[in-house]
């Protein structure tokens with residue numbers, strides 16, 4: 001498999017964790033977002049949205065990190081990244097979607113570039129925007145996890161799941177923007193547990209070949 005990736009991309013980070021958890025070897029093909037390599041014609045032929053990640057397998061290209069991780073789950077079921085019980089699978093998918101569909105889109109590169117250019121925000125203004133949506137998003141996530149009967153060592157009991165694959169990269173991003181994280185003890189506890197695992201350590205931005 002080949003993974004079009006960028007070391008700081010949290011969506012690519014999710015897929016790197018999933019690949020590592022399942023022990024799938026892959027070739028990393030770095031796409032630099034600061035250099036706008038994701039907008040080059042050559043890359044748009046791979047991923048027409050011009051986003052990372054994209055996963056190439058058997059001559060096909062798969063995009064959208066949640067769909068890519070579900071593809072890996074279906075083609076490489078062991079170890080499972082989803083619980084066995086449908087109700088618990090719904091819980092894990094809900095956590096993953098809170099992060100990937102609600103928190104992340106408000107804070108990704110193109111959104112930040114747009115609010116900066118369109119509304120003339122300086123760096124502090126962009127940081128305010130970023131931290132506002134992180135605070136609102138993580139507060140909801142924290143409440144959901146804290147109130148769930150299914151949480152354990154990780155988001156779901158003692159099993160690493162797609163929810164953890166999404167949670168860890170989002171915390172990395174929040175730390176990068178120096179967001180206040182003390183109000184989210186459950187999230188930070190799960191983050192610390194995950195970061196004990198080789199699959200997460202090897203997937204982190206600083207471990208990537210394109211890390212600068």
Ligand SMILES: N[C@@H](CCC(=O)N[C@@H](CS)C(=O)NCC(=O)O)C(=O)O
Nearest residue numbers: 009010011051052064065108109110
């Ligand atoms: N929903 C997409 C999000 C992909 C995405 O936004 N990736 C970011 C990096 S984390 C990106 O390529 N950003 C480039 C840009 O915003 O211009 C997924 O989960 O794959």
